[in-house]
Amino acid sequence: MIILVTVLFSIFYLFQINKMTYALCEVREIPEEKQPKIYQTVNILITILIISFFVEIMTAIS
Template identity: 50%
Template sequence: MISIFIVLSIFILFYVNKLTDSLCIQKEIPEERQHKVFRTINVLTTILLISSYIEILFT
């Protein structure tokens, strides 16, 4: 189960980063701020994935 979850998590993080890049291009966010945007979204997505794994684990 953990291996499936890890594979799906990697896919989700990759796809979220792809969408974030599209957002930065569409909204014309300067390159100086893009690093903050990516970091914030990646941290929040990681927290969401970890919390969902913990919920699945204890259910």
């Protein structure tokens, strides 16, 4: 059950971060050429954060 909640939270969190990244690109008027690089960097960093959170939860359960 905890794993399911963690996965659902992670998906929701990733979508929210992408919405905020989009808003940042719009407000700062970042050129279209640079936006994919920004999204890639943000998504990789958030994925690392989510994986480390998942590992921490799994070690706490065990």
